[in-house]
Amino acid sequence: MSRTRTFIAVELNDDIREHVVALQRTFARTGATVKWVEPENLHVSLVFLGEVDDRELHNICRAVQEVATQEEPFSLRVAGVGAFPNPRHPKVLWAGITDGADALHRLHSALEANLLARGCYRKEERGYTPHVTLGRVKGERDGLMLAPELTKRLAWDGGRAQVDQVVVFGSVLEKAGPVYTVLGYGHLRGRPNSPRGDSAPLQ
Secondary structure, eight states: OEEEEEEEEEEEHHHHHHHHHHHHHHHHHTOOOEEOOOOOEEEEEEEEEEEEEGGGGGHHHHHHHHTTTOOOOEEEEEEEEEEOOOSSSSSSEEEEEEETTTHHHHHHHHHHHHHHHHHHOOOOSSOOOOOEEEEEESSSHHHHHHHHHHHHHTTEEEEEEHHHHHHHHEEEEETEEEEEEEEEEEEEETTOOOTOOSOOOOO
16 A cells, blocks of 8 residues: 655745745854755645555545635745744744734644545644744754854744645655655635646546
8 A cells, every 4th residue: 555745835935945045054054953954845834644545645635625715815924933842942943924824824724624524634733833944953952052043033034925826745755855746736716727737636
């Protein structure tokens, strides 16, 4: 039985990616060891599904299409920085979402409900926090080196993106890091379908 590590997300534009990469380089100058997210892999997660039976992928793409049509296209702003579990002891560095956060919360909630009804998802206990993961900190000493830099950049601004679709990604873990593949799209309400037909779910 074949399975695919799967998640649903919103993509970022090149302008935001450039700002985020510059921020990663700033943090890297502290000398802390961090596994940075590659520029092409930067995104805002909506739902992480984990290992999914490939027979369910079509069903998941259908769910994403249904939910996407309930939301109008919106503007997303990436701004501010933080860390999980907290900025004093950072293990995961992230950039925050200001404008567009409400729309992301609505999409997340609607996706959860639809996927749960289809039996494709197990609800996570932790609440949803829209963010862009920047990197994962190697150890406690590295976190202590980064903590002062985080407090200096609370007002950091990463730019804006117009969101008009939701993407289903498959992820393969390679030695150099994860490789993402687009499995399907869900276009937000009013967005014209691509001439390539990429709004269709995985066959």
